[in-house]
Amino acid sequence: MNKKNILYFLILTATYSMFIYHSYGLSKEIDLLDLFMKIFVAVIILILIIRIQSYTFSKEAYDFFNIGLMLRFFAQATDIMYEICKYPKIIKNIFEGFTEAVSFCFLLAGAHLTIKNIQKLEKLSTVDELTSTSNRYELIRRFYLLKNISDRNGNAVTIISFDVDHFKKINDTYGHLTGDSVLKELSLLVSTNLRSQDIFGRYGGEEFLILLPETDIKGGIALAEKLRGIIEKFEFKEVSRVTASFGVSQYRKYEDINQILSRVDKALYFSKNRGRNCVSSEVCKMPSLEAV
Incomplete structure (x- = not known):
């Protein structure tokens, strides 16, 4: 998962958001505090997407975490656009629920791989590779x-x-x-x-x-x-x-x-x-x- 793919995803999310905006317009009942908090969470997720490679031990774990976080960002964008446009709630629930569920699966897989890598590194630091005894x-x-x-x-x-x-x-x-x-x-x-x-x-x-x-x-x-x-x-x-x-x-x-x-x-x-x-x-x- 390289930076080009992340850029494509952000363009896709922006396109989806613009489509929702043009289809339903601006709502007259926007809770600014709630909107600010949702945007703040989206920014945090975006920072994690950009920085997650620094905190993972393998490319496989990085890919799982990145996909999971991007899907979570998409779900957050769906929530933000609902706050701005108040489009039909059923559409929000379908998009948000599906992306959150899939996001959770990818994040769980990334966490599992990370734990396995930590255990492998721990073993390498204490076990002699040739004899499998203590080093x-x-x-x-x-x-x-x-x-x-x-x-x-x-x-x-x-x-x-x-x-x-x-x-x-x-x-x-x-x-x-x-x-x-x-x-x-x-x-x-x-x-x-x-x-x-x-x-x-x-x-x-x-x-x-x-x-x-x-x-x-x-x-x-x-x-x-x-x-x-x-x-x-x-x-x-x-x-x-x-x-x-x-x-x-x-x-x-x-x-x-x-x-x-x-x-x-x-x-x-x-x-x-x-x-x-x-x-x-x-x-x-x-x-x-x-x-x-």
């Missing part, structure tokens, strides 16, 4: 919520970080599409072995985070070891077997989020240095973690 932004946002609850109530919160061992080699050997397939399968495999309250997502590349509410370090280590074993035994479609290295750390009351992320990251890389396909945590003998 980095959503993981950090959810962790802050858990941190606030833990600081207030003292509930334990543990983080598991893991990534795929030798993932670059998988990409170099089988191609990036196969690497993507491995990440998808891995994400689904891990997701099906977590509790409903656990928060799982892709932190970046082949690295994933799991946030465990009301779970201490021992529970985190046990889950990490369980997941490590499940991944090690799983038959992936393209590359057969894959392993993963894990780091585990428990949140300390009032600490900054970067501190626990640093600890869990060092625990993960300690697993890498130990030969991969294992679980490390801050309760292991890792002097480098004690200072963090």
